[in-house]
Amino acid sequence: MSSARCVDEALLAQCRCTEMAMMCGDTLDKTLCAEVLRVTGDNGVYVCAGAGATPVMYEACSTRTTCIMSNKLPTCGTTSCVCSSTKKLCGSTFAPGCGLETNSIYTCNSTDSAVKSEACSADEECVTLTAGAACASKECKCTTDGVVCGKSFSSTCGFVATSLYDCKINEAPTIKEDCAPGTCASTAPAAE
Structure with missing residues (x-):
């Protein structure tokens, strides 16, 4: 079953980004972005393609998750200590009061409890990838802003070679889009 919704383009045009960035929907201006939030909701990760662009929903969070900041990046995580996914998760995706190590990988058991499966070393950082969390070298950070x-x-970073990633200098890249093999073309180097 499909659904459709009327959108007021004039109201939609009021909501503009000031820079290329990703953010949680609940941080958007409730007055200027009321139409964007009415159409897609505020419980999700939004992406801004640049100054003057309208924020676009990148990922809607499920009813068991909410948009939280994890390693300075927005992600759908939990505000409780209960697992929200069967994927491996960084400890930083859980609420601070859970007592989990932010730079460690956790798996969820049958009781929805997070069980530590791996601690990232001092020269690594727990990052969320398409397939789940992984420990990536801190050298696997972006050296440029943009899409790469x-x-x-x-290859030791664990990123999918044929996927597009949003980059912000000195931050871990975030998945933007999975491409068919061989269709991803980069115009600027991302890491040295």
Whole structure:
């Protein structure tokens, strides 16, 4: 079953980004972005393609999760200590009061409890990838702002070579889009 919704384009045009960034929907201006939030909701990760662009929903959070900041990036995580996914998760995606190590990978058991499966070393950082969390070298951070291919990074970073990633200088890249093999073309290097 499909659904459709009327959108007031004039109201939608009032909501503009000031820079290329990702953010939680609940941080958008409730007055200027009322139409964007009415159409897509505020419980999700939004992406801004640049100054003057309208924020676009990148990922809607499920009813068991909410948009939280994890390693300075928005992600759908939990505000409780109960697992929200069967994927591996960084400890930083859980509420601060859970007592989990932010730079460690956790798996969820049958009781929805997070069980530590791996601690990232001091020269690594827990990052959320399409397939789940992984420990990536701190050298696997972006050296430029923009969109880059996963193949721009060392294979030891664990990023999918044929996927597009949003980059912000000195931050871990976030998945933007999975591409068919061979269709990703990068115009600037992302990591040295």
